[in-house]
Each structure stands twice: as structure tokens, then as C-alpha cells.
Amino acid sequence: MLVWFLPLFLILLLVGLPVFFALLFAPGFLLWLNGQERDIALLYRNVYQGMNSFPLMAIPFFMLAGEMMNRGGITLRLVEFSQALMGHLRGGLAHVNILSSILFAGLSGSAVADTSALGSMLIPAMEKNGYSRKFAAAVTAASSVIGPIIPPSGIMIIYAYVMGESVAALFLAGIVPGILIGAGLMLVVRLMADKYDLPKAERIVKADRTIGPVENLIARVLARINMAGVLYIIWALIGFAVTLPAINGWVLFVVFLLLSEGIFFRARKSMSEEARTVYKRAVVPLQTPIIILGGILGGVFTPTEAGAIAVAYAAVISLMLLKSMTIRDLPDVLRRAAMTSAVVLLLVGAAMAFKTVVSLSHTPETLAAFMLGLSDNPLTLLFLINLLLFIVGMFLDAGPAIIILGPILGPIFTDLGVDSIHFAIIMSVNLTVGLATPPMGLVLFVASSVSGERVETISKAILPFLAVEIAVIFLITYVPAISMTIPRLTGFAN
Amino acid sequence: QEFTIRATANSNENDEDYDGLIVFKDYVEAASNGAIEVELFIGTQLCSTGDECLQGVADGSIDVYISTSGGAASLFPYVQVLDLPYLMRDDRVAEHVMQGDFVRTMRDMALADSDNTIRLMTIGNTGGWRNFANTQRRIQNPEDMEGLKIRTVVAELPQELVTALGASPTPIPWPELFTSFQTGVVEGSKNGITDIMGMRFPDAGLQYVTLDRHAYMGALWFMSNETFMSMPEDMRRVVVDGFYALQQATFASPKRKSIDAYAEFVEGGGDLYVPTPEEAAAFAEAAQPVYTWFEENVEGGPEILGALREAVAEAEADIDASYEADLN
Amino acid sequence: MALGPGRNILNTLLAPLRILMTVNSAILSVGRALAWMALGLMVLIILYQVIMRYVFNSAPNWSEEAARFLMLWMTAFIAPSAYRWGGFVSIDMLLRMLPKVLASIGLLILLVISTIVLWTAVTLGYDHVFSFVGRGNSASLRIPLDLFGGERIRFQNNWMFSSLFVCVIMLFVINVELVLRTLVAMTMPDAKLPHDGAEMPVGAE
Ligand code: NA
Numbered sequence A: 001m002l003v004w005f006l007p008l009f010l011i012l013l014l015v016g017l018p019v020f021f022a023l024l025f026a027p028g029f030l031l032w033l034n035g036q037e038r039d040i041a042l043l044y045r046n047v048y049q050g051m052n053s054f055p056l057m058a059i060p061f062f063m064l065a066g067e068m069m070n071r072g073g074i075t076l077r078l079v080e081f082s083q084a085l086m087g088h089l090r091g092g093l094a095h096v097n098i099l100s101s102i103l104f105a106g107l108s109g110s111a112v113a114d115t116s117a118l119g120s121m122l123i124p125a126m127e128k129n130g131y132s133r134k135f136a137a138a139v140t141a142a143s144s145v146i147g148p149i150i151p152p153s154g155i156m157i158i159y160a161y162v163m164g165e166s167v168a169a170l171f172l173a174g175i176v177p178g179i180l181i182g183a184g185l186m187l188v189v190r191l192m193a194d195k196y197d198l199p200k201a202e203r204i205v206k207a208d209r210t211i212g213p214v215e216n217l218i219a220r221v222l223a224r225i226n227m228a229g230v231l232y233i234i235w236a237l238i239g240f241a242v243t244l245p246a247i248n249g250w251v252l253f254v255v256f257l258l259l260s261e262g263i264f265f266r267a268r269k270s271m272s273e274e275a276r277t278v279y280k281r282a283v284v285p286l287q288t289p290i291i292i293l294g295g296i297l298g299g300v301f302t303p304t305e306a307g308a309i310a311v312a313y314a315a316v317i318s319l320m321l322l323k324s325m326t327i328r329d330l331p332d333v334l335r336r337a338a339m340t341s342a343v344v345l346l347l348v349g350a351a352m353a354f355k356t357v358v359s360l361s362h363t364p365e366t367l368a369a370f371m372l373g374l375s376d377n378p379l380t381l382l383f384l385i386n387l388l389l390f391i392v393g394m395f396l397d398a399g400p401a402i403i404i405l406g407p408i409l410g411p412i413f414t415d416l417g418v419d420s421i422h423f424a425i426i427m428s429v430n431l432t433v434g435l436a437t438p439p440m441g442l443v444l445f446v447a448s449s450v451s452g453e454r455v456e457t458i459s460k461a462i463l464p465f466l467a468v469e470i471a472v473i474f475l476i477t478y479v480p481a482i483s484m485t486i487p488r489l490t491g492f493a494n
Numbered sequence B: 001q002e003f004t005i006r007a008t009a010n011s012n013e014n015d016e017d018y019d020g021l022i023v024f025k026d027y028v029e030a031a032s033n034g035a036i037e038v039e040l041f042i043g044t045q046l047c048s049t050g051d052e053c054l055q056g057v058a059d060g061s062i063d064v065y066i067s068t069s070g071g072a073a074s075l076f077p078y079v080q081v082l083d084l085p086y087l088m089r090d091d092r093v094a095e096h097v098m099q100g101d102f103v104r105t106m107r108d109m110a111l112a113d114s115d116n117t118i119r120l121m122t123i124g125n126t127g128g129w130r131n132f133a134n135t136q137r138r139i140q141n142p143e144d145m146e147g148l149k150i151r152t153v154v155a156e157l158p159q160e161l162v163t164a165l166g167a168s169p170t171p172i173p174w175p176e177l178f179t180s181f182q183t184g185v186v187e188g189s190k191n192g193i194t195d196i197m198g199m200r201f202p203d204a205g206l207q208y209v210t211l212d213r214h215a216y217m218g219a220l221w222f223m224s225n226e227t228f229m230s231m232p233e234d235m236r237r238v239v240v241d242g243f244y245a246l247q248q249a250t251f252a253s254p255k256r257k258s259i260d261a262y263a264e265f266v267e268g269g270g271d272l273y274v275p276t277p278e279e280a281a282a283f284a285e286a287a288q289p290v291y292t293w294f295e296e297n298v299e300g301g302p303e304i305l306g307a308l309r310e311a312v313a314e315a316e317a318d319i320d321a322s323y324e325a326d327l328n
Numbered sequence C: 001m002a003l004g005p006g007r008n009i010l011n012t013l014l015a016p017l018r019i020l021m022t023v024n025s026a027i028l029s030v031g032r033a034l035a036w037m038a039l040g041l042m043v044l045i046i047l048y049q050v051i052m053r054y055v056f057n058s059a060p061n062w063s064e065e066a067a068r069f070l071m072l073w074m075t076a077f078i079a080p081s082a083y084r085w086g087g088f089v090s091i092d093m094l095l096r097m098l099p100k101v102l103a104s105i106g107l108l109i110l111l112v113i114s115t116i117v118l119w120t121a122v123t124l125g126y127d128h129v130f131s132f133v134g135r136g137n138s139a140s141l142r143i144p145l146d147l148f149g150g151e152r153i154r155f156q157n158n159w160m161f162s163s164l165f166v167c168v169i170m171l172f173v174i175n176v177e178l179v180l181r182t183l184v185a186m187t188m189p190d191a192k193l194p195h196d197g198a199e200m201p202v203g204a205e
């Protein structure tokens, strides 16, 4: 009897009731029909308790950090940086769009923020450059799903919260899958560029970009330290394969620093003055992901605190270093972040309440038994589960879907020997891609409102990109090393 | 069936709470000849914090709930008496105390404070005893604690204790604790061995455990008073006996589980240290400020601490008398 | 015509609706101001926590709970604005495909469902706040009156519980406004209603 709340929920959703109300009305109504009035109080209390969580606080923080980077002109710098790197390729601006999404993903945890920030900048630019508007909107929407896959990620914060996983481990596990999706999308653009003769773009949009002396100095120093860090990581990776001589860390660092100087010295000859400026202007913003991940890995702060640190960093660079924002912009930035966070938090609460009634109806046990009855081969089940998640993702946002389905599906697969972090990534990536699938693809709506193109039109244009994203989902599913290597190397998974 | 008891525990199926519930369910359903059905909800399916779950017990949407002392502390602050260090010398004393009038005193206090809605049925164990564990060094004396960042829950008593011993209490959410050990955000914690091994903390560097047994991890089993009292007396007897069986199971289960946990810890290179009687006395001495703090700051504190001390004295006298009879 | 008497009732409703909308606009703008301040304060508190722990090796025990307190109130203060401005995610494809009159009737039915949800939430919220659990004390939050020679006062649970209660009350009021606005739009498409000048688009996730 009680289980009828599931179809009722779906119907309410399809006829257009806001998800928040549908999540509460469907189970509440059936409890009432069932004479279980006292259990309706459980619904209310779970909405409250569902929101009352410290780890969830990372969501408003990263939302705010992203909002500040947009306002402070940091997003623009990332786009220019991407253009200097990839604008000369055929299909240049489409590549730039994708690369910008990858870079932006390291600062922001939300696909919607990615779509609206990059879309408002790149869709008009692409149109002017000769792309069709629907293609520009489709590339933007398809690549924006990288946002919550590469850390930080609101969706993974929610997953970790409901499943009791470590946020840090999920963040680390998302890096390679996110880059892989980006690479896959670039491959599609490459193929289409040949077929449809997509235009190239200028490497540099505006030649009059300048950089202040202080920032110039900071950028040069940071770039060298970053390069030394990259060399150190390469060294450490070699160390996993062969035994390297034991060298004092500081000596190594100085050697790498000198080496970096050499690399930059060679590189500057092959670069125009404008390109160098554009690259330098991206250095300070690109420290954000390094600070976030470095701080978490180095034990300076927890993922939630990393969110506050990211806000502080964004505030310091845009208020003091770049002076691209003033104190008087802060209320509006805070207000926007608060508003989007509030909507997400209420949704999380309502989904937690919904989950309670899922438990009361004993759906998890039924579903687990049903699935294990279909097959007990994890590989087959993973295939089926990806299909299920993909369909769910067509109708439901990633956050609520994870809250409702995670606790049902997770244990089935961990019992079958699938690593819980690997499963978390399968589920998160699949449902994140769902943000760009019709009919209930949130980023499609945003892309539509940013570009002025109809959702239905974008939905068609996005299909080739979705195809490659689905392929990547299966790749991630059947090659655990893609997600697990980084968390294992850093000791965050075993 | 005529009655349904909806029981929930926020732990998982590997926990002794679950062992206890299985015993309870089996006993009650059989002894009531099917008149009572026990429905189990393990994990945070229905509610996720002490306050929220106890609210459910109070309004009858949850019938049975097991809370730790920390989880019930905001509503019944005096239950933290179980977190006071070094009051009960061993399991035998603790189990004697938890089967006596001490629990009835606490039940009366909780009924009075909850407008007669929440009934304490019994106190079992969950996870054995709390010990200090850390990633840095062997702790033999209170001085060795100096400066260590020890993870505690967000509650005053454990923080007072950690401070009294010279360490600094650091609140970290449980799921982030592994990472926090690994990265050094915190350097120690106060947990039972099964939790330490269950969360693989030694892999994150937690290699030193000092068996100081500073707190008995009491499991407070609450029941909706209305649900209980609405049953006829013979059914109430079945339920009470069910909780007796549950209590016995939760006394035994952690002992069985900790054998493997300790073995695994030592095998993995962990350092397990048992303080000498002198060292134990030094810990007890250093912890004195916590008792004063408890009596001054916790509502009902002096009353419940008195009741516990009395019960402990009684238990020790009883047990010592048994030794007299058994040893010779 | 059947709509005649309904129109008259609505006509008399027009003035109160205008007042309701103006009052709502004012309340919500105060709510938004409190919400952004709460978010800013959350950031500062957590930064303080990191600095105290990492630099001074002494983590404050109240910061986490204080930040959660603020997060709940931030949500309560600003979510009603989001609802009013269409920020609650929904699939509106079906409604957009229907002819205008049918779409309005559909929308009204959906709003009635929302009303039921919110009214139930208001009554449950009242029970939640005034329950004995609501009278329980916070683990770590105090009003530090001892700094001024007084006694420290513990935060009560219901100071935090009230956030969702206040939130659903305000959502309910907004919902009433939306119902009336839909009725007015159906029957008197050219009636002038006050406009909330602060309105901005809201997205999620
Ligand atoms: Na991201």
C-alpha cells in the first residue's frame, strides 16, 4: 500500500509540482491514507535534521566562492587562459569552452554555476565566431557537468554526507573521471570540426590585457613553485616504479625550482608578450584548487573548512590584489550564494524525509532482493544500475537522487565487493550527467535561459556529447583504476 | 499480532546494538506467542541524532531507541555520568551497577523530565570502554597527553576531561576522522577498540592505545512510555524480560568482538599499553576537576553522581564478598 | 456568467492582495539581508576555527554548532524569496504545452497541493518547537553573559528548531499570495499588482 507513494511522486513531478513539495506530499499523503498520521511528524523532523549538518555547510561555501570568482572577473581570466592554449585549434572556441569548464570545475562545485558563468560569456562569443547557437549552448551544457565531478563538488559532499564516506576521498577520486569527460568531449568536437568545418578562433581575444607589478611578481613566483610541484609529483610517481636515491626534500625542491626556471626561460621565447600576460593572469586564480586539495591532503583543514578558505582566498584576491570587486559588492554576492544554497538545502532536507518513508515501506530490502535475483554478478548488476541511474537522472536532480538511492544501492554493491568509493563515483558521475539530459536536466534549463535557445533544441544538439559521456560512465564503471588510483596513491582509499 | 514495536539504532549491523536488538526481537516475538511484532530499523533511516530520535520516542513514532550518553545529553544531561572517568573499576562492577537501582533512579529522572513520555528500559554496553588512542606516542602518564589534539564529540564533559589531562579537545565529524588522523588535523581520539578497528584508524596512523578505560560506553535503551504502558501487564513483563536478554547480549557481544579487534591491532604493529596501578591513579588524580565540573554544571548532576557512587560501592562490596567465597 | 460572482469576490480581494504583496516584499527583503549576513558570519566563524586550531592549537568548541545555527537561519530567511521568484525546481513542460486556461487550472491544483504540504508543516513545526525536546539545551552554544558578570545562558534546541518553523510559515504566506495572484491572473488579466523590484533569477545545484 505504502509503496504507491513512488508512482504518485513521479506523477506529481511530471505534472510540474516543484520537487520540494512532491518529495513531501507523495509520502505524506500515503501515510495519511494508511492511517499512519503519527509518522508524518517523522517527515517534518527529517527535513529539519537533514539540513542540520556541518559537512553540508561546504555547499554554501563553495557556492559563495564560485559566485565571488565570477564577480571578481576570475572566470574571465580562465576563459582567456583556455583560449590562449586552445583557441588556434579547429573548433577552437568549443575546445576553449570545455577547457574552461575543466578549470572552472576546480574552483566551483556546481554545474549550474558553470553553465551560467561560462555560458553567458562563451555562447555569444561562439555565435559571433560562426557557431550555431544551439551548438554553443549544447557544448556549454555538456561540459558543465564536469563542474561537480572535479573537486570541489556539491554532489559529492551530499553523497559523503548520506553515506558516511570521507569527502576528501571522493574529491580525489573525481579528478581523473572529470578530466576524462573533458577529453571525451574534446574528441567529439575534434571529429565534428572535421565534418562540419568548425571555425578556428584567435588565440588572444584582447591584446590590451595588463597585469599589475605586484600580481606579476606573485604570478611568476607561484608559477615556478607550481612547476616545481609538478616535477616533484613526477619524481614521486617514478619512485613508485623504481627505487630512487634518497635526497633531502629541500635539496630536491631547490633543484626542481631551478629546473622550472629553465623550463620557463625556454618557454618564454616561443610565446608572444600577450600570451605571457594572459597566462600570468591565470596563475593566481588557479591556485584555488591547489589550496583546496593541498589543504585537505596536508591536514590543514577539513573539506568544509576548505570551503571557507576558498571564500577567503577569492575575497582577498578580488578585493585586494585584483581590485575587481569592492566591499559594496559583497552583500549581493552573499545574497545570491545564500539563495541558491537555501534551495539546495531545503531539497536535501525534503529528500532525507522522503528517504525515511522509503525505509518505512521496506523498499530497500525488496529492491535489493529483486536486484540480486536478477544476477549476482557485480559486472552485470553495475550495467543494470547504470541504466537505472541514467533513467532516474532524466527526471530527478542529482542531489535528491543520491540521497534516496545511495543508501539503497550502495550496500548491495559493497557487499558484492565493489569499493565504496568506486561506487560513489559511478553513481555521482552518472547522476551528474543526468543534469544535462532531457526532460529534467537542470543545466539544460539554465543553458536555455542563458542562450535564449529552446530546451528542446538544445536537447537534440547535445546528443553526440551525451553519447560520449555515457561511454565514459561505462569506462569508469569497468575500470576502477580510473577513480581509485589517486585516492590509493595518497592513502585515502585502500 | 496485536502490538508492533518499532525499534531503531543509529549504528550498523556489525554493532553490538544490532546483536542486542536481534536477541530482543527473537525473545519478545517468541515469548509473546506472536502477539508482539518487533520491526527493526538500523542506521539513520528514521532519525539521525539523539534529539531527533528521542523526539520520535516521545511522540510515539519510534517505540524503542538506543542512545549513547552523548546522544541523550541535551535532554537528560545527567546521563553523562557514565562518561565520568575512572568511577567503575571493571566490567564486573559496571554490569552489577547497570542491573540495579541506579538505572531505576535514572529512569525516574528521565520520566519526570520528559513529561512521562520517555522510559529508560535498561542500560547495556556498546563497544566496551573508551580508551585514549593516538598517532604520536605511547601514553603512560597524564603528562604524555600534553599538547595532543584529541578528537571529541561536541559535548562539554569529554572536552573538560581532555583539557584536564592537558590535551586540546578538537571536534571533528566522525566520517572525517580517518582523514583527519592521516593528515594530522587531530592526533588522537577516545574510542573503543572495535570502533578503532572498524574504521581502519591504524591505517591512518593511530598506532598507540592506552587501556585507561576512562569511560564505560553505556547504551541507554529508551522506550515510548505510552507504548509500554498501553500493553497489558503480561506483555509488559515479556518486554521487560526482552530487555533483560538484550542487556545480557550487549554485555557479552563487545567482549567477544574486541578479542579479534585487539589481535588485529597488535598484529598490524599497534602499541597496546596497560597502565600500572600507580599510573592509573595518576590519571584518576588528574581527572579530578571533571567531577567538580559535573556537579556544578550538570542539572541533576550531584543526585545522579551520588546514586552512581552508592551503586558502585554496593557492587564492589558484593563482588568482594563473592571473591571471599570463591577464592578460597 | 458563472465567473460573475467569483469576479466580484476577487475584486474585493484585490486590495488586500496588494497589501499582502507589499508587506511580503518588505518582509522578504529584510529576510534576504539577514540571510546574507548569516552566510558572511558563517564564513568568518569557520575561518576563526581553522586559525585557532592550526595556528594556536586550540579549537573553539562552539564554532561548528554556531555555524550550523546560522546556516539553518540563513535558509529560513531566504528560501521564501526563492520560492516567490520561481527558484523551486520543477518540470514545467506539461503546463507550458496546455492551453492557457487549462494551464492556470493546473497551476492552481499544484498550488493547492503545496498549500496542504505547507499547512501540515506549519502545524508539525509548532509541535516540534514547543516539544519537550525543544526545551533541551544545546551542547556547546552559550550566550557568554559571564563576560559581563552574569551567568552564561545555554542556547535551547528550539532556538534552532524555530528556523524551519519560521521558514514554513513564510512559505505558507507566499503560497497564499501565489494562489491569489493566479486567481487574479485568470479572471482579471489586466489587474495591476505591485511588482517586487528586487527580483532576480534563481538557479540551484
Ligand atoms: Na568542482
Ligand code: NA
Binding pocket: A097, A098, A100, A101, A118, A139, A140, A141, A143, A144
Ligand atoms: Na563549458
